[in-house]
Amino acid sequence: MNQDRTPDPDGRTSMRYEYDVLVVGAGPVGLTTAILLGSRGWRVGVVERWPQPYHLPRAVTLDDETARTLASLGLAEVLPTISEPVKEYEWRNGKGETLLHLDYEGNGLSGWPRASSFNQPLLETALEKRARRTTGVDILRGWEAVDLTETSSGVRLTVMENAGDGSVPHQGERTRRVLPAEYVVGCDGANSFVRSRMKTSVTDRGFHHDWLVLDVIPHD
Secondary structure, three states: OOOOOOOOOOOOOOOOOOEEEEEEOOOHHHHHHHHHHHOOOOOEEEEEOOOOOOOOOOOOEEEHHHHHHHHHHHHOOOHHHHEEEOOEEEEEOOOOOEEEEEEOOOEOOOOOEOEEEEOHHHHHHHHHHHHHOOOOEEEEEOEEEEEEEEOOOOEEEEEEEOOOOOOOOOOOOOOEEEEEEEEEEEOOOOOOHHHHHHOOOOOOOOOOOOOOOOOOOOOO
16 A cells, blocks of 8 residues: 545545554564654554563564665664674584575665565664654554454454463453454454454464574674
8 A cells, every 4th residue: 555545525534434554563664664654644553562662582684675664764774773784694503514604795875785684672662762753643552452353444443451471360350342444454463363254264384393593693
Protein backbone atom coordinates (compact mmCIF):
# COMPACT_ATOMS: atom_id res chain seq x y z
CA MET A 1 0.00 0.00 0.00
CA ASN A 2 1.89 3.06 -1.18
CA GLN A 3 -0.73 5.72 -1.72
CA ASP A 4 -1.34 8.51 0.77
CA ARG A 5 -4.61 8.51 2.71
CA THR A 6 -7.03 11.01 1.12
CA PRO A 7 -8.51 13.15 3.92
CA ASP A 8 -12.13 14.16 4.16
CA PRO A 9 -13.02 17.87 3.66
CA ASP A 10 -12.75 18.48 7.40
CA GLY A 11 -9.14 17.30 7.35
CA ARG A 12 -9.80 13.91 8.91
CA THR A 13 -9.93 10.49 7.35
CA SER A 14 -13.10 8.45 7.36
CA MET A 15 -14.28 7.81 10.92
CA ARG A 16 -16.21 4.62 10.21
CA TYR A 17 -13.61 2.90 12.37
CA GLU A 18 -11.34 3.99 15.20
CA TYR A 19 -8.42 2.74 13.08
CA ASP A 20 -7.91 2.31 9.38
CA VAL A 21 -5.32 -0.41 9.98
CA LEU A 22 -4.57 -2.64 12.94
CA VAL A 23 -1.04 -4.05 13.11
CA VAL A 24 -0.56 -7.11 15.32
CA GLY A 25 2.99 -7.23 16.65
CA ALA A 26 5.30 -4.39 17.75
CA GLY A 27 8.53 -5.83 16.42
CA PRO A 28 10.67 -4.15 13.74
CA VAL A 29 8.28 -5.09 10.92
CA GLY A 30 5.12 -4.03 12.75
CA LEU A 31 6.53 -0.71 13.96
CA THR A 32 8.00 0.11 10.54
CA THR A 33 4.64 -0.66 8.92
CA ALA A 34 2.84 1.58 11.41
CA ILE A 35 5.24 4.50 10.89
CA LEU A 36 5.02 4.28 7.10
CA LEU A 37 1.21 4.15 7.15
CA GLY A 38 0.86 6.84 9.81
CA SER A 39 3.14 9.22 7.93
CA ARG A 40 0.78 8.89 4.96
CA GLY A 41 -2.29 9.85 6.95
CA TRP A 42 -3.63 6.44 7.99
CA ARG A 43 -4.86 5.88 11.54
CA VAL A 44 -2.99 2.85 12.89
CA GLY A 45 -3.27 0.82 16.06
CA VAL A 46 -0.35 -1.46 16.95
CA VAL A 47 -1.44 -4.34 19.18
CA GLU A 48 1.36 -5.95 21.21
CA ARG A 49 0.74 -8.61 23.84
CA TRP A 50 3.76 -7.81 26.02
CA PRO A 51 3.47 -4.73 28.28
CA GLN A 52 7.22 -4.08 27.98
CA PRO A 53 9.58 -4.53 25.02
CA TYR A 54 11.16 -7.98 24.82
CA HIS A 55 14.73 -7.71 26.13
CA LEU A 56 16.47 -10.46 24.14
CA PRO A 57 17.52 -10.27 20.45
CA ARG A 58 16.13 -12.64 17.84
CA ALA A 59 17.02 -11.17 14.47
CA VAL A 60 20.69 -10.19 14.24
CA THR A 61 21.43 -9.05 10.67
CA LEU A 62 20.01 -6.46 8.27
CA ASP A 63 20.96 -5.58 4.70
CA ASP A 64 21.44 -2.27 2.91
CA GLU A 65 17.84 -2.04 1.72
CA THR A 66 16.56 -2.49 5.26
CA ALA A 67 18.99 0.18 6.45
CA ARG A 68 17.75 2.50 3.69
CA THR A 69 14.15 1.97 4.80
CA LEU A 70 14.99 2.63 8.45
CA ALA A 71 16.93 5.75 7.49
CA SER A 72 13.88 7.03 5.60
CA LEU A 73 11.97 6.84 8.89
CA GLY A 74 14.43 9.23 10.51
CA LEU A 75 16.78 6.68 12.07
CA ALA A 76 19.86 7.45 9.97
CA GLU A 77 21.76 8.80 12.97
CA VAL A 78 20.63 5.95 15.22
CA LEU A 79 21.69 3.06 12.98
CA PRO A 80 25.47 3.46 13.45
CA THR A 81 24.99 3.35 17.24
CA ILE A 82 23.08 0.04 17.26
CA SER A 83 24.66 -1.83 14.34
CA GLU A 84 28.06 -2.90 13.03
CA PRO A 85 28.91 -3.54 9.35
CA VAL A 86 29.72 -7.18 8.53
CA LYS A 87 32.56 -7.69 6.04
CA GLU A 88 32.34 -11.46 5.75
CA TYR A 89 30.36 -14.42 7.04
CA GLU A 90 31.96 -17.83 7.46
CA TRP A 91 30.87 -21.18 8.81
CA ARG A 92 33.36 -23.86 9.81
CA ASN A 93 32.95 -27.40 11.05
CA GLY A 94 34.63 -28.97 14.06
CA LYS A 95 37.78 -29.60 12.04
CA GLY A 96 38.11 -25.95 11.10
CA GLU A 97 37.14 -26.60 7.49
CA THR A 98 35.23 -23.80 5.78
CA LEU A 99 31.67 -24.85 4.96
CA LEU A 100 30.35 -21.49 3.79
CA HIS A 101 31.96 -18.14 3.06
CA LEU A 102 30.06 -14.99 2.05
CA ASP A 103 31.72 -11.68 1.18
CA TYR A 104 29.80 -8.59 2.32
CA GLU A 105 32.57 -6.02 1.86
CA GLY A 106 31.47 -2.50 0.91
CA ASN A 107 28.14 -0.74 0.50
CA GLY A 108 25.09 -1.71 -1.53
CA LEU A 109 23.40 0.40 -4.19
CA SER A 110 21.50 2.29 -1.48
CA GLY A 111 24.75 3.56 0.03
CA TRP A 112 24.44 1.56 3.24
CA PRO A 113 26.62 -1.45 4.21
CA ARG A 114 25.61 -4.62 2.38
CA ALA A 115 25.16 -6.38 5.73
CA SER A 116 25.21 -5.26 9.35
CA SER A 117 24.73 -7.02 12.64
CA PHE A 118 22.39 -5.16 14.98
CA ASN A 119 20.85 -5.21 18.43
CA GLN A 120 17.13 -5.88 18.05
CA PRO A 121 15.99 -4.53 21.45
CA LEU A 122 17.76 -1.23 20.76
CA LEU A 123 16.27 -1.04 17.26
CA GLU A 124 12.77 -1.71 18.60
CA THR A 125 13.23 1.00 21.24
CA ALA A 126 14.20 3.52 18.56
CA LEU A 127 11.33 2.47 16.30
CA GLU A 128 8.77 2.67 19.10
CA LYS A 129 9.90 6.19 20.02
CA ARG A 130 9.54 7.18 16.38
CA ALA A 131 6.12 5.52 16.12
CA ARG A 132 4.84 7.34 19.22
CA ARG A 133 5.82 10.64 17.60
CA THR A 134 3.90 9.78 14.43
CA THR A 135 0.46 11.40 14.21
CA GLY A 136 -2.31 8.84 13.99
CA VAL A 137 -0.32 5.90 15.42
CA ASP A 138 -1.27 4.34 18.77
CA ILE A 139 0.83 1.67 20.51
CA LEU A 140 -1.47 -0.67 22.43
CA ARG A 141 0.91 -2.60 24.67
CA GLY A 142 -0.33 -5.30 27.02
CA TRP A 143 -3.17 -6.42 24.72
CA GLU A 144 -3.17 -9.90 23.23
CA ALA A 145 -5.06 -10.67 20.02
CA VAL A 146 -7.39 -13.62 20.68
CA ASP A 147 -9.94 -13.51 17.85
CA LEU A 148 -10.19 -12.10 14.34
CA THR A 149 -13.25 -11.99 12.10
CA GLU A 150 -13.90 -10.48 8.70
CA THR A 151 -16.96 -8.29 8.16
CA SER A 152 -18.59 -6.98 5.00
CA SER A 153 -16.55 -3.77 5.23
CA GLY A 154 -13.48 -4.63 7.29
CA VAL A 155 -12.30 -6.69 10.24
CA ARG A 156 -12.96 -7.04 13.96
CA LEU A 157 -10.01 -7.86 16.20
CA THR A 158 -10.73 -9.05 19.73
CA VAL A 159 -7.97 -8.38 22.25
CA MET A 160 -7.56 -9.26 25.91
CA GLU A 161 -5.56 -7.50 28.58
CA ASN A 162 -2.21 -9.15 29.30
CA ALA A 163 -0.21 -7.92 32.27
CA GLY A 164 2.21 -10.86 32.19
CA ASP A 165 5.78 -10.54 30.97
CA GLY A 166 6.25 -13.93 29.34
CA SER A 167 7.59 -15.62 32.48
CA VAL A 168 4.83 -14.54 34.87
CA PRO A 169 1.27 -15.01 33.54
CA HIS A 170 -1.47 -12.43 33.84
CA GLN A 171 -3.13 -12.47 37.23
CA GLY A 172 -6.88 -11.98 37.76
CA GLU A 173 -9.62 -11.25 35.25
CA ARG A 174 -8.71 -10.05 31.79
CA THR A 175 -10.47 -7.10 30.19
CA ARG A 176 -11.69 -7.79 26.66
CA ARG A 177 -11.97 -5.23 23.83
CA VAL A 178 -13.17 -5.44 20.25
CA LEU A 179 -11.33 -3.23 17.76
CA PRO A 180 -12.95 -2.70 14.35
CA ALA A 181 -10.81 -1.57 11.42
CA GLU A 182 -10.67 -1.63 7.65
CA TYR A 183 -7.55 -3.78 7.50
CA VAL A 184 -5.37 -5.93 9.74
CA VAL A 185 -1.69 -6.68 9.17
CA GLY A 186 -0.07 -9.68 10.85
CA CYS A 187 3.47 -8.86 12.00
CA ASP A 188 3.42 -11.29 14.90
CA GLY A 189 6.25 -13.65 14.08
CA ALA A 190 6.72 -17.27 13.13
CA ASN A 191 3.79 -18.50 15.23
CA SER A 192 1.51 -15.79 13.87
CA PHE A 193 -1.96 -15.59 15.39
CA VAL A 194 -3.19 -13.59 12.39
CA ARG A 195 -1.95 -16.17 9.92
CA SER A 196 -3.59 -19.00 11.86
CA ARG A 197 -6.93 -17.16 11.93
CA MET A 198 -6.72 -16.42 8.21
CA LYS A 199 -5.87 -20.09 7.56
CA THR A 200 -3.15 -19.13 5.09
CA SER A 201 -0.34 -21.54 4.29
CA VAL A 202 3.25 -21.36 5.48
CA THR A 203 6.30 -23.02 3.96
CA ASP A 204 8.20 -25.16 6.47
CA ARG A 205 11.58 -26.41 5.23
CA GLY A 206 11.68 -28.96 8.01
CA PHE A 207 14.89 -27.80 9.66
CA HIS A 208 14.41 -28.71 13.31
CA HIS A 209 17.76 -28.54 15.08
CA ASP A 210 19.07 -27.26 18.38
CA TRP A 211 21.28 -24.19 18.13
CA LEU A 212 23.86 -22.81 20.50
CA VAL A 213 24.12 -19.05 19.99
CA LEU A 214 27.06 -17.23 21.56
CA ASP A 215 27.45 -13.46 21.56
CA VAL A 216 31.10 -12.70 22.22
CA ILE A 217 33.36 -9.65 22.31
CA PRO A 218 36.83 -10.62 21.02
CA HIS A 219 39.94 -9.36 22.78
CA ASP A 220 41.83 -6.64 20.93
